[in-house]
Amino acid sequence: MKNYQRLQGLVAATFTPMLPDGDIHYAVIDQYAQHIAGAGISGVFVCGTTGEFTSLTTEERKLILEHWIRAAEGRFKVIAHVGSDNQRESVELSRHAAESGAWGVGSIAPSFFKPSSVRDLIDFFKPVAAAAAELPFYYYNMPAMTGVSLSVAQFLQEGKQEIPNLAGVKYTHNNLMEMGDCIHLDNGAFEVLHGYDEILICGLALGAVAGVGSTYNYLASVYLNIMKAMEEGDLVSARVFQMQSIEVVKVIIKYGGGVRGGKAIMNLIGIECGECRLPIAPFGKEEYDSLRKDLEGIGFRGK
Template sequence: MKNYQRIEGLVAASFTPMDALGNVYLPAIEHYADLMARSGMSGVFVCGTTGESHSLTTQERKEILVEWVKSAQGRFKVIAHVGSNSMREAMELAAHAQQVGADAIAAMAPCFFKPATVRDLIAFFAPIAASAAELPFYYYNMPSMTGVSLSVPEFLVEGKKVIPNLVGTKFTHNNLMEMGECLALNNGAFEVLHGYDEILIAGLAFGAVGGVGSTYNYLPKVYLGIIEAMKKRDMETARQLQQQSIEVVKVIIKYGGGVRGGKAIMNLIGIECGQCRLPITPFSDEEYISLKEDLEKINFFN
């Protein structure tokens, strides 16, 4: 792997901008990337769950990644999610990510025909990771979306034997015991990127030093504050800041969760992200008014 360095800090799970007709709107990414740089992001996670990856075509995913790499200008890392139900499609996306200059790749497990064992999961991922052998590969573990609940520690240990560029996991699960196991493997041999924004404090307490999250896009000061407070062992400040994030997460859950509600928030703060693709319901004008009122009640804009 070329110039591999572990990720520390915040990686924003990026939304995919759309125009009024539901087409990918690439021009918004340059302004979006400037915001991420100003916000102190260590990276962006492109075309993952937040980016509606499974609602995009392969060509769209390639075009979005190219625009992010170009717009990042080396100011932060660009991690390409290449996961797909089709291994061949994922291999194509991985090879493309390496070709266009992404800093790393990640993939979630297939969610239609699912791997039954860790061995099956390794067999599925091995050719995908090999298609971008010069890039670090992260297993994107998100059983709530994929329905795949195989042992992540076992995958990391056994997978490393046949996937040389396997460096860790994006751990989007609330099983903190398993997360702790991953962090402790082989004296911290693997990266564990914390994936649940509303319990970042817990991941940091276990020893994680980086996280990937959708609310990092519009709450960077809160999460950077949590990281700084935890470094200083100032638990009271860390708890207060985490509670602020929880209040925002409660609001986005009211409006359909992190993708739908979060994308609407991006529009409110001036990043043109448009609507989500169907089957996610479009956001109505009335909902925008209500969302803004709910955010004002918790001093979000301040």
């Protein structure tokens, strides 16, 4: 793999900016990238769950990635999410990511027709990873969305034998026993990117050194403080900062979760991401006023 170094720090799962008519607002990505670069974030994960990938066309996903790569200007890593229920689409997106200059690729498991075994999952991902053979490939494990609950450790061990560029897993699950197992598998052979923002402290305690999350977009300083406190062995401070994260997550859950509520927060802090595509309902003015009040109530400042 070319220029491969393990990820460290925060990787923001980016929102997809949209115009009032639902078209992609590509121009916002330049401003968005400036915001990311200034927040101390190490990379972005483009067109994942937070980016509403299932609501985007293949061509839109390609153009969004190209805009992010240009806007990044080498200041942070750009990882392309290439997952799809259609293996051939995933292969096409993976090849495009490599040709466009992405730093890495990741893919969620297919979730309509689900793999019933680790063998099935490996067979699905092999050509996807091979299409970007010089880039690190990450399995995006998110059972809550996919319904795929296969052994991640088994996938990593057996998959590495057939997928040479398998670097690790974006672990978006709260099974901390399995997460710890993956972190220490084969003497730490694989990267395990922590995926649940509200329990980052737990992943760090187990040995994770990087995370991918949606709230990093507007709360990076809190998570950087968690990481710093954990590095210094200051568990008391780490807990305080993690509770700040939890308070924000409780608010976004009230407004429909990380995609809908988080996108609204981006609008409030001045990054015009617009509304989500249906079936995720748009925000109304009264809802924005209520969200603003709730955030003020917990001292949120959007850093």
